[in-house]
Amino acid sequence: MSAPTTPQLAPPAPPRRRRPWVRLAVLGVIALVLAAIGLRGRLPAPGDVLDALGGAKYTWIALAVVLQVASIESFALQQRRLLNSLGARLTRGQVMAITLAGTALSISMPAGPAVSTAFTIREYQRGGATREASAASAIVSGLASIGGLALLYAGLALAVLARHPDGLLSWQPLLVVVAMAALTTALVVAGRRFARRPPPEPGLGPVAGNRVTRALQSLLRAAGDAWRAGAGLRAPDWVFALVYATVKWLADLFCLIAVAEALHLPVGVATMATVYLTVQIVRQVPLTPGGVGVVETALVAGLTTAGATAAGATAAVLVYRVLSCWALIPIGGIAAVILRRQREKAAG
Secondary structure, three states: OOOOOOOOOOOOOOOOOOOOOHHHHHHHHHHHHHHHHHOOOOOOHHHHHHHHHOOOHHHHHHHHHHHHHHHHHHHHHHHHHHHOOOOOOHHHHHHHHHHHHHHHHHHHOHHHHHHHHHHHHHHHHOOOOHHHHHHHHHHHHHHHHHHHHHHHHHHHHHHHOOOOOOOOOOOOHHHHHHHHHHHHHHHHHHHHHHHHHHOOOOOOOOOOOOOOHHHHHHHHHHHHHHHHHHHHHOOOHHHHHHHHHHHHHHHHHHHHHHHHHOOOOOOOOOHHHHHHHHHHHHHOOEEEEEHHHHHHHHHHHHHHHHHOOHHHHHHHHHHHHHHHOOOOHHHHHHHHHHHHHHHHHHHH
């Protein structure tokens, strides 16, 4: 008598992989909804905006695209220079993909800058950088960004003073920038002094306490290691980081100026720069992801106050924000997918 056959069970279904395109589409819809809510009731008739867009000079729009690419490229080059100086060797393509993906996270999610920083540090580590080098690059980049914005505002103030001695910019935003520059300088000086102190020996230090206390001690130790690594950079590295940050801001400003020229806005370069820098200071308050709604409203208000029509100002702001913000969300999502597939290919 033959033994009873054991029924064969179907193999378990492979786990469903989450589709990055779905998340990407959700982020895009969220950004559009936030923009619609922020701009509701503040825009002219859609027909007037379309008429303004129809008369645009597309050679200037093409130049605006190139300038926005240059702005992003400057940030990526800054990151690569810092990582190389800290002993990491990431390729230009890797750094650009991480920059695009991190930017998309920063401008599309609540607490975007924090999420973007954590993502960037993790991706740098996956690319071969140490945890200290990855965190140090993020810290130095943030300080350089503040310094670059302060330099841009100082340059604009000097230009206005040279042409109109009585026409100094409003002192409130200037005071904010001076405070930002002073804080950045103080942090850099303090950091370089901190770097001269010998690091604590591994395994030493308090380990008692509950889980929260130990986690806090570990976080402070990691932050100290990162700060020591960043502050130990050579002076030329700091200079290049500041130059790249300034170029990033400057290219973004000229992108807005090119869009305004394409749409025939009767606003001078100095006035455009004043509006831009004032909005950038407002943007530092993270009221919405990427400043969606807040930045658009502030730019439209500034341009119309400077003499542009509501339709022309709105059209210019929409084109500028597509280039500098909204289009980066799907592009950054594609970059994140490419990074993941590269890791899977290398692991396989």
